[in-house]
Amino acid sequence: MDTKELKELRKKLHKTLTGPALPVEAVIDAVDILVREMQSGVYSDLLDQYDLTDYPERLSLTAKQLGRRTLQKRLDDELPALTDTAELTRKIAPLGVLLHIAAGNTDVFPFFTVLEGLITGNINIVKLPSHDGGLTGKLVEILINLEPRLSEYIYLVEVPSSDVETLKALAEMSNGVVVWGGDKAVQTIRSITEPYTRVIEWGHKLSFAYLAGDFMHWSVEEDLKGLAKHIFRSKQLLTSSCQVIYLDTDDPEKQKAFCEKFLPILEETFVKGLSSEGMIAQGTLKRFASRTEERVSRKGETDYKAEHCILTACEDKALEGSGRFGHMLVKRLPEDEIVSVLSPYNGYLQTAGVLERSAKIQNLLIRAGVCRITSVSDMSSHFDGEAHDGMFPLAQYTRIVDIQK
Numbered sequence: 001m002d003t004k005e006l007k008e009l010r011k012k013l014h015k016t017l018t019g020p021a022l023p024v025e026a027v028i029d030a031v032d033i034l035v036r037e038m039q040s041g042v043y044s045d046l047l048d049q050y051d052l053t054d055y056p057e058r059l060s061l062t063a064k065q066l067g068r069r070t071l072q073k074r075l076d077d078e079l080p081a082l083t084d085t086a087e088l089t090r091k092i093a094p095l096g097v098l099l100h101i102a103a104g105n106t107d108v109f110p111f112f113t114v115l116e117g118l119i120t121g122n123i124n125i126v127k128l129p130s131h132d133g134g135l136t137g138k139l140v141e142i143l144i145n146l147e148p149r150l151s152e153y154i155y156l157v158e159v160p161s162s163d164v165e166t167l168k169a170l171a172e173m174s175n176g177v178v179v180w181g182g183d184k185a186v187q188t189i190r191s192i193t194e195p196y197t198r199v200i201e202w203g204h205k206l207s208f209a210y211l212a213g214d215f216m217h218w219s220v221e222e223d224l225k226g227l228a229k230h231i232f233r234s235k236q237l238l239t240s241s242c243q244v245i246y247l248d249t250d251d252p253e254k255q256k257a258f259c260e261k262f263l264p265i266l267e268e269t270f271v272k273g274l275s276s277e278g279m280i281a282q283g284t285l286k287r288f289a290s291r292t293e294e295r296v297s298r299k300g301e302t303d304y305k306a307e308h309c310i311l312t313a314c315e316d317k318a319l320e321g322s323g324r325f326g327h328m329l330v331k332r333l334p335e336d337e338i339v340s341v342l343s344p345y346n347g348y349l350q351t352a353g354v355l356e357r358s359a360k361i362q363n364l365l366i367r368a369g370v371c372r373i374t375s376v377s378d379m380s381s382h383f384d385g386e387a388h389d390g391m392f393p394l395a396q397y398t399r400i401v402d403i404q405k
Contacts, residue, residue: 213356226377
């Protein structure tokens with residue numbers, strides 16, 4: 001964007017802020033119509049041109065997350081009514097203008113972050129991911145056709161992350177910057193925003209499975225199949241994707257036995273998944289693999305290899321990324337070491353998928369800094385009303401205004 005375009009954008013923002021507020025009901029109505037029309041196949045031909053992974057499941061999840069009842073419940077839960085005092089009237093107001101630095105690890109993610117800004121009444125400037133492919137723009141176009149008033153509240157911009165000056169100019173005209181991405185992205189935004197601008201960070205997170213109890217018993221095989229399905233479906237790219245499998249043991253022989261047991265389960269899941277998804281999955285696999293880096297093997301590690309998958313039995317206990325799709329790290333972590341090993345990663349911890357979820361282990365994980373605990377098969381499942389990284393997003397995008405009576 002050049003200087004003239006930035007100046008024109010600032011004028012448009014001021015004009016909208018001077019006018020009437022955006023009714024939240026108008027946003028919910030438009031989104032509800034969009035979801036219902038997507039479910040009925042109105043946009044199937046249009047969306048078929050985009051390489052959407054797991055489209056049927058994604059559509060079902062989108063309908064669940066964006067349905068009228070879900071959005072209204074989120075507003076009620078995350079922005080509860082305030083109680084006036086004897087001297088003050090209290091109101092919840094939008095921050096004003098939000099700049100979203102959108103992540104590209106899921107196909108419809110930029111559109112989701114726009115909607116969160118809209119239902120809180122904000123004007124939204126969205127820096128699109130480099131590989132967005134036009135999907136966000138198409139969804140926004142459909143939404144604006146359903147509710148034309150939204151055109152003044154959504155601005156999609158294609159700005160390279162290297163264009164720091166333009167990003168700084170966009171941040172200066174915003175009341176809040178919502179940044180999705182890794183440490184580098186967060187640090188860049190921190191360096192270009194003014195002290196008075198609220199920065200809402202949804203940064204890099206790591207998730208893991210913790211297998212307690214008798215994880216070698218035949219009765220847990222269905223749980224292990226569920227974990228394998230999670231690994232395949234999430235492509236190990238989500239913040240809730242399993243990167244490390246921790247075993248509640250300090251016995252290397254049990255670690256070896258687990259790898260020998262789990263590898264064929266994981267391989268079978270990948271073979272079935274690739275077969276059912278066909279060439280789309282094969283292309284997706286190559287694309288996702290190209291975005292990740294190979295992890296360098298370390299001394300003392302043992303690899304258990306199949307055609308599509310690798311399990312690495314590690315000697316260390318560090319929480320880290322697995323390196324690439326289809327590669328899983330298996331480490332020993334007795335329950336009495338959970339806090340000492342994981343608490344240094346406090347700011348990075350997100351989901352722990354736990355087998356044998358005893359109250360003791362759950363409390364240890366919470367004390368270590370985990371903010372989400374699920375079964376091993378549901379690590380990336382969506383649950384109505386859940387927080388994001390331990391916080392309610394809508395509360396971050398608003399402010400409380402006190403007015404003297």
